[in-house]
Amino acid sequence: MKNRKVSIGLDYGTESARALIVDVLTGEEIATATANFPTGVMDKTLPDGTELEPETALQNPNDYLEVMEETLTTAMVKGNIVAEQVIGLAIDFTASTVLPTTDDGTPLCTLPEFKSEPYAWVKLWKDHTAQPEAEEMNILADKRNESFLKRYGGRLSSEWMFPKALRMLRKAPKVYATMDKYIEAGDWLVWQLTGNIRRSSCQAGYKGMWSKSSGYPTKEFLGELEDEFSSFVEDKLDSNVYPLGNAAGGLTSKWAEKLGLLPNTPVAVSIIDAHAAVLGTTVYDAGKMVLALGTSTCHLVMNKENVEIEGVAGIVEDGIVPGFAAYESGQSAVGDIFLWFIRNYISSEYIEKAKEKNLDIFQYLELLASKIPVGSNGVLALDWWNGNRSTLMDADLSGMLIGLTLNTKPEEIYRALIEATAFGTLTIIENHVNQGVAIDELYATGGLAEKNELLMQIYADVTGREIKVAESSQAAALGAAIIGTVAAGESNHGYNSFEDAVKAMAKLKDIKYVPNEINRELYQKIYAEYKNLYQEFGTGMMKTMKNLKNIRNEINEKK
């Protein structure tokens, strides 16, 4: 097997990273290794004890390098792979996870003078400190009628790069002044490995307000936020943004040695994790929506035409596969809602009964909930426990349960919670279809797609669509490996197109979830009720959720 060729996907999540070695011809997953980031997520203090403000989430960039070396070399040994077999590698990363560096790529947090400065560290995607800046930018963009707003469903998020940069300018002006580059962590890793700054069109497009046709936001817009901010793009970013599938360059000798690979091994332009998973789920063209089902859900679908539609989180030309506009939507809490319920609201009686049946509590609840005929629980939920990302982009909405009686059982609520997230996904699907972006097929990946058959069947029944499931349980890493082969190209044992690479390397499970027609019809009736609540509480006359939040905020401010 020594002459088979492989590609390596490096998949960076929130808590850990994974290296996956994949056979270029067959897609066989030869070996994998994972490791947690040693420093972990810092949300209370820095390593030296410096306290962090609420909503902060930081990381240590050295962790990324350390873990890359560890996982990649472990996987090589496990898979009995030698350097000559590796035709390319690619990195997928969370975004916007972003850090300030010097001109040579040194992270500012590694300089002694900045080690106690929170803003010098990596700001993780889920750092929400820049909420006020995001709000400010939304108001200004709206006032100035900025065209980029349309690509983001009318709202920018505090998780994105520009609000984070603006906040840094205000809160840590010395860090801001000192940094030469402000860069996505995925792009920074590529820079480390190749010596080249090659910003990804995926990260720039979805999290950096960049587009192929109009670039970044204008000096005028930025300058109205803060004088000094007007030159942010030219001073701190690099104007070059590269499409996916390109090689950012070859491995430097230093990194080739560290990783046990050959110098000049092609390294691809990086990609966001959920977007890599699309490729790993066999999808490379239009009309196929991929649901990445986890603590939250990301919905990605491509379309040949770049139609501007409302109610999506982002539309990026060449956002996944060059030649297609890629549409991202999301539900900001899915698995998290089930976790909330199961961790806090399950009695010891149920825990005991699960034990008796040798099931964990998730399996036991799934068993009970699967026996409930559709509609007989009588309970309906609005799945807005963490606000509504798509189609409303409104963080001030909240969760709701209706139809509760003295006989309502925990498994009936659990089933209603799953159903509500399915209705939320159907709402997102209809939002695309009604505005001219076709969705012909559904594909699923992620923990819930693998583990929760009840959920998958409910999604099929609710959406009235067959759902296919990625064979790989690490679809993002597989997607990155696929990108590695395209970066290498056909002349280097890789592929010249995403289509060819995906067809060869990505697979589906044999199982697919087929809608039950009787359940589908019943769910149509319940969905009509969901839609009515969605409209009334989301955009209609029922302002209860916002009013309750306002009251709560007033109380908390007084404290």
Place this chain on the structure above:
Amino acid sequence: MKNRKVSIGLDYGTESARALIVDVLTGEEIATATANFPTGVMDKTLPDGTELEPETALQNPNDYLEVMEETLTTAMVKGNIVAEQVIGLAIDFTASTVLPTTDDGTPLCTLPEFKSEPYAWVKLWKDHTAQPEAEEMNILADKRNESFLKRYGGRLSSEWMFPKALRMLRKAPKVYATMDKYIEAGDWLVWQLTGNIRRSSCQAGYKGMWSKSSGYPTKEFLGELEDEFSSFVEDKLDSNVYPLGNAAGGLTSKWAEKLGLLPNTPVAVSIIDAHAAVLGTTVYDAGKMVLALGTSTCHLVMNKENVEIEGVAGIVEDGIVPGFAAYESGQSAVGDIFLWFIRNYISSEYIEKAKEKNLDIFQYLELLASKIPVGSNGVLALDWWNGNRSTLMDADLSGMLIGLTLNTKPEEIYRALIEATAFGTLTIIENHVNQGVAIDELYATGGLAEKNELLMQIYADVTGREIKVAESSQAAALGAAIIGTVAAGESNHGYNSFEDAVKAMAKLKDIKYVPNEINRELYQKIYAEYKNLYQEFGTGMMKTMKNLKNIRNEINEKK
């Protein structure tokens, strides 16, 4: 102390009965004894194994006699009371708890030929088998524009006597044909003790569609339901109905001997349990609403004028104290909602923490919930877990929780549930006041009033009214004892008026709950949100609850 005079209250609940011996001059509760009904509530099978239809709840009338003898004689011994000291006794009972008997008062279920016939046993108030008959009577009464409907908020309940009788006629015609009397259990006990049939104006008025001015429903109305039913009133009821405070007669020698009392001891006309509690809570005139806070809540208030208002469960002239119209409203689940939550949705982690603090889980949740500033939980509920009795009389409504987030804690939901029941009570109060029935003061009695200080303070803050609490923890039994003294009259060491009796015998606790002005203002804002949901989901455009129930009913019918 052998020359002090006492009165005996016999309080019949759903599971047990209590005898309470009270000093006539001071109201001192000298001795009490309780006992469970030996047969209990039959909701699955009769004693001989006969299966019962769903929603059935039956009792054995012999239990009532057995338990009376046991508790009364035990209390006499405990209190060291002799027969000569007892000036009177009175019975309070749940209603409509009703049974068929022969002409001499023998319950039909005690006859061998009827022992396997469910309709021959006592139908407990909470037997809901007559729901179809109640619906039918509602439709007909509405069509015929029957004036009695106005006294009952526009709707009759399946818990009442006439729907139960109509169903018996249809389902058990032999029982119906054989019975000479259909009688409330409280009135039946009085009949047993005195040999006289003296139907109570309280039971007849609230549960028998009777009124002082127009009597029972007409032959024409009843005949339209079923030909044979037209003569129900003259055949099976007795036309005489007696106001409260009257003596129904004196103890027969047989019962005097059984109970260890003197023959001819005055026995009062019976009363419904919640109504007796009004007297035991010191209230004997207009403008003072009594909240009997338990698994459900009963709201009773008197008014000098008999104003017909909407949205109440019943209005009865002389319904408690002669000379006043008594208004009954209700919340069909209060403590039951808290029980539902605490029994099913509390994790073992909380149970452990409660144990560490040496608290039961109710106390522990109360402790946690009491630390939550008003409005900061951000959660709001509609307290309709068992439908809405007042002001909407709609059993098809259901419970709702809104404002849920991934950070919502069990104690925040618990507090929201308490708050929702307080908002429900405020809605009932405003319903009276807005239609001209004054409510100047609030009084509370029942388990929750005694045990849950947090709930009481929330009720004071939400209603913006001071709440006084009955000193007695058995206010119904005390109220019955008070009625016993009025039945005896001043010439027999008792009293000639409810006012005199109550003033002498009923007391309040020293503690009263005074509204906190800051919380009251905050609750006004949250109540505005509650009212909006109440209107939209109760009588407005949001039909979600009914639609979900319809879907559920369709499913269940198909099974």
